[in-house]
Amino acid sequence: MSGFLTYCLQRFTPVLLLLAGVNAVNGQSQHFVHIPAGDYTLGKKGYINNPLRTVHTNGFDIAATELTNAEFEKFVQATGYVTDAERNKSGQVFTPGLREFRWLQDSTACWRYPNGISRGGIENKMNHPVATISYRDAIAYCEWAGVRLPTLDEWEIASRAGASTTYFWGNDMPPLSTYANIWHGRDHLQADSSDGYMYTAPVASFKPNPWGLYDIYGNVFEYCEGHLPTDKAGSRLVHARGGSWWCSKNACGFFNSVDIGSVKRGASFSNLGFRVVKK
Amino acid sequence: MKYLMFVAAILGCLRLSAQEEPPEWKNPSKSSLAYAEYRRKLTVPPYGLAKVKALIDKIPYKEDDSSPMENKDYLPLSLREKFTYHMIHAEISAQNCDVRPPIQDEDKKIFGQMADGMEESVWSDRQSKFLISNRDSVMALIKESVNRSKRMGANYKMAIVEINGREMIPFIIETYNKDQKDRDLLTLLMLLMKNNEYNPFMVSQSYRKLYGDNADYQSYIDYNKGNEDLIIKRATDYYNTIRK
Numbered sequence: 001m002s003g004f005l006t007y008c009l010q011r012f013t014p015v016l017l018l019l020a021g022v023n024a025v026n027g028q029s030q031h032f033v034h035i036p037a038g039d040y041t042l043g044k045k046g047y048i049n050n051p052l053r054t055v056h057t058n059g060f061d062i063a064a065t066e067l068t069n070a071e072f073e074k075f076v077q078a079t080g081y082v083t084d085a086e087r088n089k090s091g092q093v094f095t096p097g098l099r100e101f102r103w104l105q106d107s108t109a110c111w112r113y114p115n116g117i118s119r120g121g122i123e124n125k126m127n128h129p130v131a132t133i134s135y136r137d138a139i140a141y142c143e144w145a146g147v148r149l150p151t152l153d154e155w156e157i158a159s160r161a162g163a164s165t166t167y168f169w170g171n172d173m174p175p176l177s178t179y180a181n182i183w184h185g186r187d188h189l190q191a192d193s194s195d196g197y198m199y200t201a202p203v204a205s206f207k208p209n210p211w212g213l214y215d216i217y218g219n220v221f222e223y224c225e226g227h228l229p230t231d232k233a234g235s236r237l238v239h240a241r242g243g244s245w246w247c248s249k250n251a252c253g254f255f256n257s258v259d260i261g262s263v264k265r266g267a268s269f270s271n272l273g274f275r276v277v278k279k
Numbered sequence: 280m281k282y283l284m285f286v287a288a289i290l291g292c293l294r295l296s297a298q299e300e301p302p303e304w305k306n307p308s309k310s311s312l313a314y315a316e317y318r319r320k321l322t323v324p325p326y327g328l329a330k331v332k333a334l335i336d337k338i339p340y341k342e343d344d345s346s347p348m349e350n351k352d353y354l355p356l357s358l359r360e361k362f363t364y365h366m367i368h369a370e371i372s373a374q375n376c377d378v379r380p381p382i383q384d385e386d387k388k389i390f391g392q393m394a395d396g397m398e399e400s401v402w403s404d405r406q407s408k409f410l411i412s413n414r415d416s417v418m419a420l421i422k423e424s425v426n427r428s429k430r431m432g433a434n435y436k437m438a439i440v441e442i443n444g445r446e447m448i449p450f451i452i453e454t455y456n457k458d459q460k461d462r463d464l465l466t467l468l469m470l471l472m473k474n475n476e477y478n479p480f481m482v483s484q485s486y487r488k489l490y491g492d493n494a495d496y497q498s499y500i501d502y503n504k505g506n507e508d509l510i511i512k513r514a515t516d517y518y519n520t521i522r523k
Contacts, residue, residue: 042477046306059399105371221375250495261375
């Protein structure tokens with residue numbers, strides 16, 4: 001009997017989690033995963049910006065998915081908020097053909113047109129993660145919605161799902177395409193849609209981690225709160241984790257539970273978004 | 280037989296576990312950290328420096344942290360002053376994963392990519408266009424400045440890549456040979472060969488290791504006399520093909 005129960009749990013839990021995620025998206029409401037209180041191993045041995053250590057959390061609830069365009073639109077409709085990219089006309093976008101790490105500044109780019117008007121809007125992408133927003137925009141959303149960004153440590157605890165390896169499944173990269181929307185091309189000179197998406201994918205399009213978090217690697221980098229040991233005093237840099245649709249194994253490789261990116265707090269790239277934590 | 284299979288299975292699991300262990304990481308040595316700082320240093324051009332710095336200080340702070348100089352200040356600058364401005368002030372934000380974490384044994388490696396001295400900023404479109412459309416002057420100014428300061432900062436090396444300054448190969452080798460300290464000059468030579476698709480380099484083992492399918496932005500070859508000589512010889516051979 002217990003064997004049958006175990007079989008059912010193993011067989012159907014991922015399906016139930018997947019359905020929960022999809023329902024949350026369709027319902028335009030956030031589905032949260034509870035991370036239990038406890039001590040967790042984070043970082044990597046000798047890694048200056050993320051040293052191996054044990055941290056304690058009292059537990060928190062983190063969104064199962066990245067925040068979608070639909071959810072961000074509710075905020076904008078309710079408040080009339082204007083994002084940094086809209087005000088400063090400073091959105092940074094990508095188009096195939098650019099050299100590695102090169103982006104274009106596009107005055108038409110903003111969350112409604114993440115890669116500029118000429119590359120299309122979000123009308124049919126309301127279940128994609130919101131992007132081309134700055135850290136400041138993410139904070140404004142959080143204040144309105146009564147939520148907050150995860151800390152760097154909380155993000156890592158959630159992403160690891162109990163593992164102490166570079167990825168939540170181990171230290172080898174290959175299973176990545178099952179779990180993450182990333183760039184599979186050798187460079188960014190040619191378009192790459194080999195996983196079905198060149199830019200963002202609808203949230204929860206890929207398999208979740210064992211704790212039910214979708215797109216924890218890839219899709220969009222996720223803003224977090226906190227500083228790094230190498231941040232200079234008074235630095236206004238902010239940090240985002242998890243890699244993005246732009247990231248490839250050859251040119252970024254930040255789609256893991258160890259690396260932490262740095263970006264200016266007003267920058268609005270089309271591969272930067274966020275997920276929230278309950279206050 | 281079953282016992283042997285069981286032992287084989289256990290050994291297989293142990294082997295898998297061993298493979299999953301990440302490579303041992305150690306804190307970078309003092310010499311590695313010192314070299315990391317050295318290779319990220321910019322060269323500050325002397326041309327109208329005080330005037331350009333004063334204008335940069337005047338740039339209004341913007342919430343998006345991008346900080347282009349306004350046209351009314353930028354356009355009247357002379358070519359040399361504009362060069363100074365671009366070399367010390369990149370106008371737009373760099374991507375989140377552009378800045379790499381600290382590397383160990385940095386001083387013992389020749390990387391496929393040069394250190395980025397601008398860190399969280401990159402040249403804007405107008406800055407890149409200036410460098411490319413004035414490439415002859417840019418190359419002349421870099422030579423003049425390097426001869427004065429005796430070193431070629433990360434910004435100058437980045438500018439040479441930006442303008443595809445392959446005519447500078449002999450000068451880059453000459454600069455390297457002064458103290459043979461800045462291995463990013465060897466990287467610069469390789470980037471010029473790669474970007475111009477110089478076939479003998481494209482089919483080499485170094486190319487595969489540094490720019491092949493499994494390479495990333497921290498790929499490197501060991502710094503040793505053999506590799507150093509080979510890079511310089513290949514770059515010289517390449518230069519001889521383009522000057523004909």
